[in-house]
Amino acid sequence: MSQSNLYNDYASSRETTEGRIYDVTGSDWDSLVNEIGASKEERVVVNMGPQHPSTHGVLRIILELEGETVKEARAGIGYLHTGIEKTTEFRTWTQGVTLVTRMDYLAPIFNETAYCLAVEKLLNITDQIPEKASVIRVMMMEFNRISSHMVALGTGALELGALSPMIFAFREREKVLDIFEMFTGLRMNMAFVRPGGVAQDVPEGGIEKVRETVKYLRKNFKDNADLLIGNSIWVARTKGIGYLDLAGCTALGITGPVLRSTGLPWDLRKTQPYCGYENYDFDVVTTDSADVYGRFLVRMNELEQSLRIIEQCADKLEKLSGAPVMVEDKKIAWPAQLSVGADGMGNSLDHIREIMGTSMESLIHHFKLVTEGFRAPAGQAYAAVESPRGETGVHVVSDGGTKPYRVHFREPSFNNLQSVAAMCEGSMIADIIAAIASIDPVMGGVDR
Amino acid sequence: MENEKSSPFGDQHGAFGVQSSGDTSGFGGVVKVAPTFGSSQRPFGSYFDDLADDLERAFSDFRYGIEKIVVDRGELTIHVAAKYLVAVATTLRDNLKFEFCLGVSGVHYPDDHGRELHAVYPLLSMTNNQRVRLEVSVPDANPHIPSLVDIYPGNNWHERETFDMFGIIFDGHPALTRILMPDDWQGHPQRKDYPLGGIPVEYKGATTPAPSERRSYR
Numbered sequence: 230m231s232q233s234n235l236y237n238d239y240a241s242s243r244e245t246t247e248g249r250i251y252d253v254t255g256s257d258w259d260s261l262v263n264e265i266g267a268s269k270e271e272r273v274v275v276n277m278g279p280q281h282p283s284t285h286g287v288l289r290i291i292l293e294l295e296g297e298t299v300k301e302a303r304a305g306i307g308y309l310h311t312g313i314e315k316t317t318e319f320r321t322w323t324q325g326v327t328l329v330t331r332m333d334y335l336a337p338i339f340n341e342t343a344y345c346l347a348v349e350k351l352l353n354i355t356d357q358i359p360e361k362a363s364v365i366r367v368m369m370m371e372f373n374r375i376s377s378h379m380v381a382l383g384t385g386a387l388e389l390g391a392l393s394p395m396i397f398a399f400r401e402r403e404k405v406l407d408i409f410e411m412f413t414g415l416r417m418n419m420a421f422v423r424p425g426g427v428a429q430d431v432p433e434g435g436i437e438k439v440r441e442t443v444k445y446l447r448k449n450f451k452d453n454a455d456l457l458i459g460n461s462i463w464v465a466r467t468k469g470i471g472y473l474d475l476a477g478c479t480a481l482g483i484t485g486p487v488l489r490s491t492g493l494p495w496d497l498r499k500t501q502p503y504c505g506y507e508n509y510d511f512d513v514v515t516t517d518s519a520d521v522y523g524r525f526l527v528r529m530n531e532l533e534q535s536l537r538i539i540e541q542c543a544d545k546l547e548k549l550s551g552a553p554v555m556v557e558d559k560k561i562a563w564p565a566q567l568s569v570g571a572d573g574m575g576n577s578l579d580h581i582r583e584i585m586g587t588s589m590e591s592l593i594h595h596f597k598l599v600t601e602g603f604r605a606p607a608g609q610a611y612a613a614v615e616s617p618r619g620e621t622g623v624h625v626v627s628d629g630g631t632k633p634y635r636v637h638f639r640e641p642s643f644n645n646l647q648s649v650a651a652m653c654e655g656s657m658i659a660d661i662i663a664a665i666a667s668i669d670p671v672m673g674g675v676d677r
Numbered sequence: 678m679e680n681e682k683s684s685p686f687g688d689q690h691g692a693f694g695v696q697s698s699g700d701t702s703g704f705g706g707v708v709k710v711a712p713t714f715g716s717s718q719r720p721f722g723s724y725f726d727d728l729a730d731d732l733e734r735a736f737s738d739f740r741y742g743i744e745k746i747v748v749d750r751g752e753l754t755i756h757v758a759a760k761y762l763v764a765v766a767t768t769l770r771d772n773l774k775f776e777f778c779l780g781v782s783g784v785h786y787p788d789d790h791g792r793e794l795h796a797v798y799p800l801l802s803m804t805n806n807q808r809v810r811l812e813v814s815v816p817d818a819n820p821h822i823p824s825l826v827d828i829y830p831g832n833n834w835h836e837r838e839t840f841d842m843f844g845i846i847f848d849g850h851p852a853l854t855r856i857l858m859p860d861d862w863q864g865h866p867q868r869k870d871y872p873l874g875g876i877p878v879e880y881k882g883a884t885t886p887a888p889s890e891r892r893s894y895r
Binding site: 306307310312314315316318319320350351353479480481482483493495500501600601602606607608609610611613620622624626628629630631632634635637639643644646647676677 | 686689709711712714749750751752754776777778779780782783784785797799803806808810829830831832833834835838855856857858859866867873888889893894895
C-alpha cells in the first residue's frame with residue numbers, strides 16, 4: 230500500500246466493474262509495472278490510442294497482452310467520421326468531387342477519379358472523355374501515388390525509430406506537392422478531376438516542370454533506398470513481421486501493396502484498366518514474403534513504375550497540346566474554363582469577359598449549370614481504381630436528379646484495417662506498430 | 678423471376694426539393710414520374726450470359742432465389758431474395774470463383790414499399806477477372822439479411838457499417854455493433870428520413886437555412 234501511494238501521482242488507478250483500471254500518460258511505465266507485478270492478473274488489456282502518435286491518426290487499438298505478447302488485438306474506429314457520404318446527397322454531382330476528395334486525404338486524386346468514373350458511367354459518357362483529360366488524370370494519379378507512398382515510407386520508418394528516411398521522404402513529397410500546386414492551384418483536396426474531364430488544361434511550362442521533377446525524384450529516391458534496403462536494424466524490425474498470406478488476404482478482402490506482397494500481381498491498372506492505363510508500359514511490382522519488409526519493397530519499387538508512367542504521360546501531353554480536357558457536351562462540362570491566377574484557381578478572365586460582357590446566353594448557361602447542375606439518368610454504377618492502398622471502389626445511385634441519391638466509398642484503408650488482428654495476434658507488442666504502418670491506413674478514408 | 682417493371686423511387690412533385698416556401702416559379706405542378714426498372718432480356722452480352730447460365734446450373738433454387746437479373750451500363754446486377762443470399766454467395770464463391778467480396782453498400786428507398794432497404798454486394802473474381810453485383814432488398818419493418826461473414830470474412834466491418842448507417846440487421850454476424858457512430862447513438866444516419874443536421878446561418882438580419890432545408894433543384 231505504501232508503495233502504491235508513492236506512485237499515485239503518476240499511474241493512478243481505480244476499481245471498476247471491469248477490474249482495476251490504470252491511467253497511463255507516458256514516462257510512468259515503471260510505476261505501472263510495479264503495480265501490475267503485484268496483481269495476480271496475467272492478462273492486461275491495454276488501450277492504445279486514439280491519440281497515439283504511431284497509430285496513424287485517430288486509430289484506437291485495444292490489446293490484450295500476456296507479458297509482451299499480444300493475445301488479442303481489436304481496432305476501434307469512427308473517431309474521424311464526418312458523414313461525407315451523407316453530405317454528398319445534398320449537393321450537386323459536381324460539388325461531390327469537393328467532398329470526396331477529403332476522404333483519404335493522402336490520395337485525393339484517386340478519390341476524385343474513382344468518383345468521377347462512377348458518375349461518368351451513370352451519365353453514359355465514359356467513351357466521350359477526351360484523351361488528354363485521361364492522360365492528365367493518369368499523370369496526377371501517379372504523382373499522387375508517389376506522394377502517398379512517400380508518407381507511408383517516411384512515417385512508417387519514423388514509427389520504428391528511423392528519423393532520416395522521414396526527412397528525405399517529405400522532401401520528395403514536397404516536390405510532388407509543388408506539381409499539384411502548379412497544375413491545380415492546391416496542394417491537397419484539389420477537386421481537380423471533374424465529371425467529364427479535369428478542371429483545367431496543363432499550365433504553361435507544366436510539362437517541363439514535370440520532366441524536371443521526375444529527374445529529381447529518380448535521383449533522390451536512392452537516398453531512402455540506400456538508408457533502408459538491407460539495413461540490418463530495419464530488416465530485423467520488419468522481416469517476418471505482420472505476416473498475412475494470399476489466403477488471408479483473399480478472405481479479408483485485402484488489396485493493394487499488402488496483397489501484392491504475397492506474390493499475386495493483382496493491380497487494377499493492368500487487370501481492369503481505366504483512364505487508358507492499357508496504353509502505358511509499366512510493371513506490376515510484387516514480392517513473395519507477405520511481411521512488412523515485402524510491403525515496404527513493393528511501395529519502394531512502385532515509385533519507379535510511377536515515374537515511368539509519368540514520363541509516358543509527358544510524351545503524350547506534348548503531342549496533345551491544345552486538345553480539349555472536358556467532354557464536348559456543354560450541358561455537362563462544368564464549370565467552364567478555369568485557370569490558375571495569382572490567388573489560386575478561378576474562372577479565367579476570358580470567360581468572365583464573355584459571360585459579363587458579350588453573351589447573356591453564356592451567363593444564363595453558366596448560372597444554370599453551376600447552381601442547378603446536370604441530371605444523371607436513374608440507375609446505379611460501380612467504378613474502381615487502384616489507389617496507393619488498394620481498390621477504391623465507388624458505388625453511386627441516381628434517381629435521375631441533380632444530386633446523388635447515394636454515394637458509397639469502398640475504402641481500402643477501412644477494409645484493410647480489419648487485418649490488424651490477423652497480422653498481430655501472437656506477435657510482440659512492438660511489432661504492432663510495424664504491422665499497422667505496413668497496412669498504411671489513412672483514418673480520413675477509414676471513417677469518411 | 679419477376680418480369681414486371683417496378684421503381685424503387687417515388688414520383689416527384691414540383692421542381693424543387695423543399696416545399697416550405699411559396700413556389701412562384703410556375704413549376705409547382707410538374708410531376709416527374711419515377712423511372713422503372715425490370716429484368717434485362719437475353720442476350721445480356723459480355724460474359725454475363727455464361728455467368729447466368731453457370732449460376733443456374735450450380736444453384737438449384739435459381740427459380741426461387743433470383744428475383745431479377747439486370748444488365749445496365751455494362752454491369753451485371755443479380756437481385757437475390759434475402760433467404761437465398763448465403764446459398765447464392767456460396768455458389769458464386771465455390772463454383773464460379775468469385776473469391777473476393779468488396780463489402781456491402783446500403784441504400785434506403787423509402788418509396789419502394791415493402792422493400793425499403795437494399796444491400797448491394799460487389800463481388801470480384803480474380804481468377805476470371807469478372808465482376809458481379811448482388812442486390813438484396815428487405816422491408817423496413819423487418820430489416821433482416823443473413824450475414825455473409827462466414828463466406829467472406831472481410832465483410833465483417835462492412836456489415837457493421839451498413840447496420841450502423843441503415844439499421845439493416847445482418848443475422849449471424851459475430852458482433853453486430855456500431856462502428857462509425859458512437860455506441861449510444863440513436864437512429865441510423867444514412868437513412869433518407871434522418872435529417873442531415875446543420876444549423877441556420879444568420880447573415881445581416883437574414884437567415885440561410887441548413888443545406889437540407891434549403892429550396893433546391895431536384
